[in-house]
Amino acid sequence: VAAAFTHRDTRAGDPDLHTHVAVANKVQALVDGQWRAIDARVMHTAITAASETYNTALEAHLTATLGVRFDDIPRSDGRLSVREIASVDPRLITLWSTRRKEITLRAGELAQAFQDDHGRPPTPGERQDLYQVATLETREAKHEPRSRSEQRTTWRDQAIAVLGQAGLDAMLSGVFTQRAARRPSVDAEWVRRTAPVVIANVEERRAGWQTWHVRAEALRVARTQGLLPDELEVAIPQLVEAALSSSISLDPPDDGIREPAVLRRTDGTSVYRVTGSTRYTSHRVLAAEQRIIDAASRTDGRKASLNSVDLALLTELAN
Numbered sequence: 001v002a003a004a005f006t007h008r009d010t011r012a013g014d015p016d017l018h019t020h021v022a023v024a025n026k027v028q029a030l031v032d033g034q035w036r037a038i039d040a041r042v043m044h045t046a047i048t049a050a051s052e053t054y055n056t057a058l059e060a061h062l063t064a065t066l067g068v069r070f071d072d073i074p075r076s077d078g079r080l081s082v083r084e085i086a087s088v089d090p091r092l093i094t095l096w097s098t099r100r101k102e103i104t105l106r107a108g109e110l111a112q113a114f115q116d117d118h119g120r121p122p123t124p125g126e127r128q129d130l131y132q133v134a135t136l137e138t139r140e141a142k143h144e145p146r147s148r149s150e151q152r153t154t155w156r157d158q159a160i161a162v163l164g165q166a167g168l169d170a171m172l173s174g175v176f177t178q179r180a181a182r183r184p185s186v187d188a189e190w191v192r193r194t195a196p197v198v199i200a201n202v203e204e205r206r207a208g209w210q211t212w213h214v215r216a217e218a219l220r221v222a223r224t225q226g227l228l229p230d231e232l233e234v235a236i237p238q239l240v241e242a243a244l245s246s247s248i249s250l251d252p253p254d255d256g257i258r259e260p261a262v263l264r265r266t267d268g269t270s271v272y273r274v275t276g277s278t279r280y281t282s283h284r285v286l287a288a289e290q291r292i293i294d295a296a297s298r299t300d301g302r303k304a305s306l307n308s309v310d311l312a313l314l315t316e317l318a319n
Contacts, residue, residue: 001023001024001026001027002021002022002023002024003021003022004019004020004021005019005020005021005022006018006019007019007020008148008151009146009151010098010099011099011139011140011141011142011143012098012099012102012140013098013143013146013154014095014096014097014098014099015096015151015155016096017058019054023038023043024038025037025038025040026038030266031266039274039275041274042274042275042276045210045212045276045277046212046215046276048212048213048216049212049213049215049216049219051216052215052216052219052220053215053219055083055219055223056219056220056222056223056232057229057232059083059223060223060227060228060229060232061229062085063226064228064229066176067176067177067178067180068085068086068175068176068178069085069086069178069179069180069181070083070084070085070086070223071083071084071086072224080220083223085175086174086175086178087171087174087175087178088171088175089162089163089167089171091162091163092159092162092163092171095158095159095162096155096158099138102138103131103134103135103138104134106134106137106138107127107130107131107133107134109134110130110133110134111127111130114126114130156168180226181225181226182226183225183226183227183228183231184225184227186227186231186234186235190235191235191238191239191242192242194221194222194239195239195242195243195245195246196243196246197221198214198217198218198221198239198243199214199243199246199247199282201217201220201221202214202217202243203281203282203284203285207281207285207289208250208279208280208281208285209247209279209280209281210276210277210278210279210280211240211244211276211278212276214240214243214244214247214280215236215240217243218236218239218240218243219232219236221239222235222236222239244280246282247280247281247282248280248281248282248283248286249278249279249280250278250279250280250281251278251279259271259272
C-alpha cells in the first residue's frame with residue numbers, strides 16, 4: 001500500500017517534476033490474509049531499481065505522449081550521465097539548477113574539510129555521504145504554495161528573460177519536433193544481444209551484484225533505446241533473466257536442509273532467505289581478481305629500502 005504525491009518544483013521554486021511515494025510498512029500475507037510488517041531489507045536494497053523504474057516509465061510516457069526525446073548528458077564528477085530533454089537550452093537548465101548549485105558548493109566545502117582532517121580526499125562512497133549531508137544542510141524552508149498557472153507564468157517569464165520571446169518559441173519548436181528514435185524489435189534476439197551490455201555496465205562499477213543492480217541497469221539501457229511503456233513490462237524481466245543467467249552465483253553450496261512447508265513462502269523459498277539476496281559476479285571479474293592475487297605473490301620486483309621510505313615521508317611532511 002502506497003500513496004503518491006506529485007510535485008512540480010524544488011524548494012527553491014525551480015521546475016522539477018517528480019513524485020514522492022510513501023510506502024506503508026505493513027503488507028498482507030497471501031497464506032492467511034494477516035497484516036504483518038514489511039521486510040524493509042528488501043525495500044532498501046531495491047531502492048535504486050525502484051528509482052530507475054520510475055525514471056524509465058516517466059521518460060517513456062513523456063516520449064509517447066509529447067513526442068520529446070531524451071539525451072545522455074555526461075557529468076564531470078564521474079557519476080552516471082543525466083537524461084535531459086533534447087533541444088532544451090542549457091542556459092535554462094543552469095538557471096533552474098539553484099538547489100544543485102547550492103548543494104555542489106557545500107559538498108565541495110565538506111570535501112575540502114574532510115581532506116584537511118584525514119590527509120586524503122574522500123572516497124566515492126564518502127563523497128556521496130558528504131553530498132547527502134550538504135543536501136540537508138542547504139535545505140530551505142518550503143515556499144508558499146503556488147498554483148500550476150502561477151508556476152508556469154513565473155517560469156515562462158524567467159525563460160523569456162534569458163532567451164527572449166523569439167528564442168523561447170524557437171526552442172519549444174525544437175523540443176516538440178524531434179525525430180522519433182528508431183525502436184528495436186523486442187524479441188529473443190534483442191534480449192540475447194542486449195543482456196551482455198547490461199552485465200558489462202554493471203561489472204564496470206562493482207565486483208559483485210544482486211538482481212536489483214541488474215534490473216536498474218537493464219532499465220537504464222532499455223530507456224536509451226526508446227522502448228514504449230508496454231514494451232518495458234515485457235522486456236525488463238526477460239533482460240534481467242538473461243543477464244543473470246550469464247553471471248556466476250556466489251551462493252554457498254546447498255546444505256541439503258529442507259524446511260517444512262510451514263517455513264516456506266508461497267513460491268517455495270525458505271522464510272529464512274532474504275528475497276533477492278543472491279550475489280553474482282562474472283568470469284571477467286574473477287579473472288581480474290586472480291591477476292591481482294598472482295601479482296601480489298610475486299617477489300622479484302624492485303624494492304625500496306626503509307631509509308628511502310622514511311626520507312619520502314619526511315619530505316612530504318616538510319612540504
